[in-house]
Amino acid sequence: MSAIENKSENRSTENAGEGVSEDTRDDKGLGLGVIFFLVAFVVCFLSGTFLFPKLLYSKKEQPFNFDHALHTSEAGDCEACHYYREDGTYSGNPKLASCLDCHSEEPLGETEDEAIFVEEYVVKGKEIPWLVYSRQPDCVFFSHAAHTIKAKMDCVECHGHIGESTVSRPYEENRLTGYSRDIWGKNIFGIKKNSWDRMKMDDCAECHKERTGHQGYCFQCHK
Amino acid sequence: MKVDRRSFLGLGIGAVAGIAVSPVGIKLTDDSSILTQTTKLWPWALDHPPLDGAIVYENSVCSLCPGGCGISVRKIDDRPVKIEGLADYPINDGGACLHGMSGLQYLYDPARIKKPMIKKGDSFEEISWEDAISLVAGKLSDVRKSGSPEKLACITDKEHGSVSGLLQHLLKAFGSPNFYTMPNLESYLETVAQQIHGNGKTLSFDLENSDFVLSFGAGIIEGWGSPVACFKANATRKQRHAKLYQVEARLSNTAANANKWIPAVPGTEADLALAMCAVILNENLFNSAATANMYAGFSKFVSVVQTEYAPAKIAKITGIKEDDIIQIAREFATAKMPVAVFGKGKGDGAQSLKEMAAVHALNCLVGNVNKKGGVFVQDKAQYLEFPAVKMDGIASKGAAKARTGQYIGQMLDAVNASAEPVVEALIVYNANPCYSLHDTRRVKQAMSKIPFVVSISSFLDETAMEADIILPCHTFLERFEDVPSSGGFSKTVVGLTKPVVNPIFDTKNAGDCIIEIGKALDQAVAANFEWENYEDCLQAVTSSIWDSLSEEGYAVVSDTIPSGSPGVDVSFLAQNPATVQAQGDFNLTLIPVDNIRLLSGAIAASAFAIKTVSDTVLTKKETVVEINPLTVKGLKDKDLATLTTPMGSANVRVHLNEGIRPGVIGMVEGLGHTFDNKYVSNKGVNVNDLIGQVLEPGTGLDAAFGIKAKISRA
Numbered sequence: 001m002s003a004i005e006n007k008s009e010n011r012s013t014e015n016a017g018e019g020v021s022e023d024t025r026d027d028k029g030l031g032l033g034v035i036f037f038l039v040a041f042v043v044c045f046l047s048g049t050f051l052f053p054k055l056l057y058s059k060k061e062q063p064f065n066f067d068h069a070l071h072t073s074e075a076g077d078c079e080a081c082h083y084y085r086e087d088g089t090y091s092g093n094p095k096l097a098s099c100l101d102c103h104s105e106e107p108l109g110e111t112e113d114e115a116i117f118v119e120e121y122v123v124k125g126k127e128i129p130w131l132v133y134s135r136q137p138d139c140v141f142f143s144h145a146a147h148t149i150k151a152k153m154d155c156v157e158c159h160g161h162i163g164e165s166t167v168s169r170p171y172e173e174n175r176l177t178g179y180s181r182d183i184w185g186k187n188i189f190g191i192k193k194n195s196w197d198r199m200k201m202d203d204c205a206e207c208h209k210e211r212t213g214h215q216g217y218c219f220q221c222h223k
Numbered sequence: 224m225k226v227d228r229r230s231f232l233g234l235g236i237g238a239v240a241g242i243a244v245s246p247v248g249i250k251l252t253d254d255s256s257i258l259t260q261t262t263k264l265w266p267w268a269l270d271h272p273p274l275d276g277a278i279v280y281e282n283s284v285c286s287l288c289p290g291g292c293g294i295s296v297r298k299i300d301d302r303p304v305k306i307e308g309l310a311d312y313p314i315n316d317g318g319a320c321l322h323g324m325s326g327l328q329y330l331y332d333p334a335r336i337k338k339p340m341i342k343k344g345d346s347f348e349e350i351s352w353e354d355a356i357s358l359v360a361g362k363l364s365d366v367r368k369s370g371s372p373e374k375l376a377c378i379t380d381k382e383h384g385s386v387s388g389l390l391q392h393l394l395k396a397f398g399s400p401n402f403y404t405m406p407n408l409e410s411y412l413e414t415v416a417q418q419i420h421g422n423g424k425t426l427s428f429d430l431e432n433s434d435f436v437l438s439f440g441a442g443i444i445e446g447w448g449s450p451v452a453c454f455k456a457n458a459t460r461k462q463r464h465a466k467l468y469q470v471e472a473r474l475s476n477t478a479a480n481a482n483k484w485i486p487a488v489p490g491t492e493a494d495l496a497l498a499m500c501a502v503i504l505n506e507n508l509f510n511s512a513a514t515a516n517m518y519a520g521f522s523k524f525v526s527v528v529q530t531e532y533a534p535a536k537i538a539k540i541t542g543i544k545e546d547d548i549i550q551i552a553r554e555f556a557t558a559k560m561p562v563a564v565f566g567k568g569k570g571d572g573a574q575s576l577k578e579m580a581a582v583h584a585l586n587c588l589v590g591n592v593n594k595k596g597g598v599f600v601q602d603k604a605q606y607l608e609f610p611a612v613k614m615d616g617i618a619s620k621g622a623a624k625a626r627t628g629q630y631i632g633q634m635l636d637a638v639n640a641s642a643e644p645v646v647e648a649l650i651v652y653n654a655n656p657c658y659s660l661h662d663t664r665r666v667k668q669a670m671s672k673i674p675f676v677v678s679i680s681s682f683l684d685e686t687a688m689e690a691d692i693i694l695p696c697h698t699f700l701e702r703f704e705d706v707p708s709s710g711g712f713s714k715t716v717v718g719l720t721k722p723v724v725n726p727i728f729d730t731k732n733a734g735d736c737i738i739e740i741g742k743a744l745d746q747a748v749a750a751n752f753e754w755e756n757y758e759d760c761l762q763a764v765t766s767s768i769w770d771s772l773s774e775e776g777y778a779v780v781s782d783t784i785p786s787g788s789p790g791v792d793v794s795f796l797a798q799n800p801a802t803v804q805a806q807g808d809f810n811l812t813l814i815p816v817d818n819i820r821l822l823s824g825a826i827a828a829s830a831f832a833i834k835t836v837s838d839t840v841l842t843k844k845e846t847v848v849e850i851n852p853l854t855v856k857g858l859k860d861k862d863l864a865t866l867t868t869p870m871g872s873a874n875v876r877v878h879l880n881e882g883i884r885p886g887v888i889g890m891v892e893g894l895g896h897t898f899d900n901k902y903v904s905n906k907g908v909n910v911n912d913l914i915g916q917v918l919e920p921g922t923g924l925d926a927a928f929g930i931k932a933k934i935s936r937a
Binding site for chain 2: 034036047179
């Protein structure tokens with residue numbers, strides 16, 4: 001809409017009006033436009049920042065609460081359960097059989113979670129369908145051994161202090177891709193404070209560049 | 224205050240700017256790119272990635288073919304994901320063929336039978352195992368009660384092994400002599416050995432040491448004998464400076480790999496072998512110590528081959544020049560460790576005893592019997608110790624009766640010829656006669672005339688479709704079974720097939736099916752089935768080698784060269800038996816062609832294997848036949864043509880190829896399945912639909928090496 005059109009429009013419709021000068025009316029119109037702009041901007045920005053993640057991710061609860069802190073104090077460090085097999089492959093989440101190295105049908109404690117564990121899984125001989133926060137997309141190859149054994153990295157560098165947690169937070173699944181929110185990171189802008197806040201390719205590359213002098217080649221992870 | 228267009232403009236720009244500055248854009252771009260790599264967008268891709276888990280290897284033995292190769296199955300936790308050849312296994316030493324490697328596909332084959340089924344009208348209905356076994360036992364009891372237990376017959380793939388042994392045990396206890404096997408190389412070797420060296424003998428060939436292999440159509444690298452062992456023997460041939468001469472109407476892979484291709488007219492191989500015998504006798508190239516062992520009919524044999532099989536005369540019949548026949552015979556006789564091998568193709572098709580005996584006569588004449596690099600004549604492997612069958616009066620009477628037919632073909636003919644059912648009940652295990660035997664219509668007709676057919680099968684194949692009741696059995700990856708080496712392998716090795724995965728469906732071991740049927744029959748029969756289950760039976764009947772079987776996974780029964788020179792009886796050849804002719808009056812000859820990428824026996828090739836077949840063999844859904852460009856004028860490469868034989872006609876594609884004798888049409892075996900497996904079935908034509916049975920006079924073997932045919936553009 002041009003200014004000339006605006007003027008002629010105002011003249012024709014508001015001659016019998018309150019006699020407000022054309023300039024002032026223009027300013028008002030512009031001011032309203034600015035207000036609308038600002039309101040829309042703020043609403044959309046806030047929606048994109050706060051509402052959008054809520055729409056994008058669905059929340060799923062773990063089969064039952066898992067107390068990492070309790071287990072590390074009883075069983076030992078991460079490798080007590082998340083161990084390496086003899087051939088160097090990483091075992092990931094322990095299978096029920098590993099749990100049964102310590103647990104049995106007789107609960108060791110009195111928590112409700114252990115009761116669910118025993119009744120639903122131990123007695124029925126069913127594997128626990130844990131939702132893995134740090135599961136990378138299918139197209140990514142990742143060797144734990146290369147990082148923790150060869151490069152002597154600490155689990156915390158990527159996984160944070162999950163070993164000290166007492167509750168299992170809800171698993172957030174990207175409705176579009178089906179992958180965990182932890183890969184992009186909790187911060188929707190993708191800003192990280194700690195090395196474990198994000199697990200995207202750029203984060204891998206950043207660390208590789210820093211420690212090896214090269215960000216790595218495509219085929220190293222995308223086989 | 225007035226909301227004008229400028230306000231809307233502000234609103235729009237503000238919204239766009241707000242979204243643009245928010246993380247929505249970058250996040251959705253990132254997610255969209257990830258989405259393109261997930262199966263949400265590509266549903267035909269693998270719907271879930273292979274699960275991660277501990278890698279374990281389990282050793283077992285493949286029993287998809289008679290080869291008996293050791294296999295190593297890689298598993299992720301409990302899920303088998305890959306089959307490889309087992310290193311240091313005495314048969315295949317780490318090698319594997321494409322069928323073994325794709326063996327996992329049989330576990331999830333669409334044609335697998337998931338529960339026992341009974342035929343109702345034209346379709347099958349699922350029933351429980353209890354009902355199925357009691358129904359089979361009830362029907363069989365009726366046959367036995369009728370006083371004619373011999374009317375129970377059984378068809379399986381081979382005579383050896385404990386499951387086949389259990390079937391024979393059942394028939395004996397039941398009172399029937401009617402145990403039949405599908406044609407197989409092992410039984411041909413035994414038939415020839417029995418004819419020439421006496422009862423209880425079999426032959427094997429030391430291909431890995433021989434310096435001159437004269438093969439009469441044996442597809443050394445087409446799946447003959449124990450295929451991987453043969454590949455390996457052929458692979459070392461050049462290092463050993465050994466020669467391979469291949470007599471075959473078609474330039475097969477083996478012929479192309481050989482030092483010399485001798486494209487004899489199909490069906491004249493026996494004449495060619497006898498003409499070579501004549502040359503060896505005429506030129507005194509035979510081993511006199513060996514001929515001293517020829518106790519029966521030798522002088523008559525000499526005069527027959529010298530008069531009837533003079534190279535000049537045979538050159539005209541075989542299409543091989545006289546000089547070549549003489550030259551090849553000389554080379555064979557003067558080689559250090561020569562061996563002549565018979566069994567066309569994979570060796571499990573139709574064969575003539577005259578041809579096999581004539582080829583073996585060459586071995587006997589040059590004397591490379593029971594010597595390194597030659598032929599081994601040894602006793603049949605007897606490692607199974609079944610308890611003596613306790614037979615009641617009915618059983619003794621029935622078992623003493625004559626068999627319905629000498630071989631499976633005659634038995635089926637007798638069923639078709641008789642108005643009264645000569646076979647009341649039939650058990651088929653690990654065999655697909657409705658697909659693999661010549662003239663499949665005749666076989667299906669016989670099946671429909673037999674009142675009660677039980678199929679013990681993993682797959683709803685052509686024969687199972689004709690059955691009245693199907694007992695689904697484990698595949699080779701789900702069961703225990705002893706697997707004796709066979710098919711002319713120079714050592715006798717018994718392997719143990721072990722379950723590497725829990726049964727996927729509600730199936731049983733075939734051995735358990737037979738034991739349960741036996742137990743459910745009347746007391747006289749059931750008394751012979753006191754084993755708890757098949758595993759118990761297997762351990763008991765293989766007790767002499769069980770320790771080695773269970774600990775090593777195999778037992779070597781013999782790996783030394785048999786001692787002594789066996790007697791040779793050539794009286795069969797001395798009678799100059801007639802050579803079998805192809806059926807029909809057409810001008811051309813259709814011959815079946817064996818291809819390593821296809822299977823033509825009890826099991827169909829897997830989806831993976833079918834995909835590897837060349838488009839000169841199968842183009843889309845059409846069988847491609849090989850014809851020499853000189854054979855038919857006016858036919859062009861890739862033309863659609865109608866192939867007609869006395870048994871029927873089929874539409875095929877033409878592949879013009881100079882690597883086949885003029886006048887001969889080559890059609891691959893192993894295509895044209897009709898059962899419910901979209902990856903394997905309805906591709907091409909079953910060559911056995913087009914070839915009829917021709918019985919060899921005097922021996923009763925189906926010796927139809929081919930059939931007369933004509934071809935014209937469709």
